[in-house]
Amino acid sequence: MKELALMKGNEAIAEAAILAGTDAYFGYPITPQSEVLEYLALQKPEERTGMVVLQAESELAAINMVYGAAGTGKRVMTSSSSPGISLMQEGISYIAGAELPCLIVNVVRGGPGLGTIQPSQADYFQATKGGGHGDYHLIVLAPASVQEMADFVDLAYELAFKYRNPAMILSDGLIGQMMEKVELPPQKPRTSEFDQSWVITGKRPDRERNIITSLNLDPELQYEHNLKLKEKYNRMSEDVMFESLHCDDAEFLLVAYGSSARICQKVVAVARGRGQRLGLLRPQTLFPFPTDELARLAGKVKGIMAVELSTGQMVEDVKLAVNGRVPVYHYGMPGGKVHSPDDVLEAVEENFIGG
Amino acid sequence: MIKEENLVYRRTPLMTDATLSYCPGCGHGTVHRLIMEVVEEMGIQQDTIGISPVGCAVLAYDFMDVDFSEAAHGRAPAVATGIKRLWPDKFVFTYQGDGDLAAIGTAETIHACNRGENICIFFINNGIYGMTGGQMAPTTLEGMKSSTTPYGRDAMKMGPPFKITELIAQLPGTHYVTRHAVHKAGLVRKAKKAIRKAFEIQQEKKGLAFIEFLSNCNSGWKMTPNDSNQWLEEHMYPFYPLGDIKVDGKLVKDVCKDLMQKSPVTT
């Protein structure tokens, strides 16, 4: 029998982390994601699976503990919310530069600055464009339900190890805090066998030394490294994931991810009831972004609207994919306010139907 | 032919063939060699992981023949924590300068010490930021000239020099805290014994071992190597006295008094 539970999104991430055989979690409390560390502490994962759980003195320390631990080739993760993720950017850049697999969870809240603890999708740029210094990208997964909060943990590790690249689950305070039914996967063993060709274990007589570093003082080497990374980021497009709702016969298209996609699902249902041919494309991966699918749909629809909890971030990627073929609009509430289906329907009327 | 028993010096097998990037006369290379000699003598190369800092020793992994992780500026103790928590039976050490350990990485240093992470921290105090061209470090003595204190460090403006070693010695997590120098043969022998002791403490899982090494920075101080060694003895010894501070988890000195000591004003 499948195990069903009623859980908060943050708890689902934490439980899924244990079940995914995570070897170590390092974190620092911040609303609206503190339940992750609290849940882990309560579960005694060191007894359940032997997983290491440590509350660091800061997000700076937490991400650098992740950097160190990821160098051992094991499954390691951290979680935080926007201001904490900002503090981690230096470490994330080093992890991307050193090509280490790991999982970073961002349960986004409103900003900039200390902002608000209410849900937001304003960290899209930071998550998908690099975030820290240098030429790099994270793999970015955007869950739209508590179920996906759980499912994406193992998926994130799989992708992180496939590409030796940090992966981020970009959630928000709404999905982190809401409770839903969730089907939990079976317990995976913790990492016992792994590719030792690059990890730090202590130098074995049968191999050269392994060094985890992002330093290439010689520009020729850094140039080669950047091109290699670029090639890797291009390859990731084979793992793009999205969900389509009534896209086939759509005259107008909404593009939304995460909690905003949940709202847009309702919008599409109401609009269809009114005889309007509205569709929804929901990216599940934000990097890689479903550029090809959007380009394809741009040839079929009359207009596209990105709906996100910000003043407009993902809309830029939508525009790049659409490349001017049809009008692209943005609608969305920033600052921790959440648009209702009626708000979005009004924007649909204004931009598509009446416009 | 020299007989085996008459050999007094040999190349350290665990130092790589790479040419050291340090200035002639600098203490970094000597400390590298001592750490590698101890790792070799204890037969633990296969289980040793080093963490290099940002600073002159950023390329330490080019010279020491063990697995390495290169940390961001100041974050080595956090990186070491991550590794050690997943490899509790391996030997993990950080190697850090004074800017790295006592300025930008102060929080990581203090909290790793407070948690009593079972690692070794090797700390090179040369009183200056060597790598970036001789700027003021937290350890720069009062009155000492650097490229960002061209008229000498003014404690009223920049605060007095910071004795982080005496500070962390007071934390229950540190088991062994000591200060050494490596510019003379006798001092080198003592320093090596301390390094051995630090690794043994880690082997016995007793807590954190912390060794500060005073080093000249002849190019940063703008002196000849010889003069810089003399300057080190004259000016750094009085404020950063050599010797054990904490042994077997017990303070062997009045560290509070040492912390309150006013820095002599050097010129």
Ligand SMILES: Cc1ncc(C[n+]2csc(CCOP(=O)(O)OP(=O)(O)O)c2C)c(N)n1
């Ligand atoms: C975040 C960050 N800030 C600043 C620097 C520039 N930087 C490189 S080394 C260094 C100082 C290192 O001095 P210290 O730790 O005393 O080591 P030393 O070079 O003297 O051995 C600085 C400020 C950096 N690399 N990263």
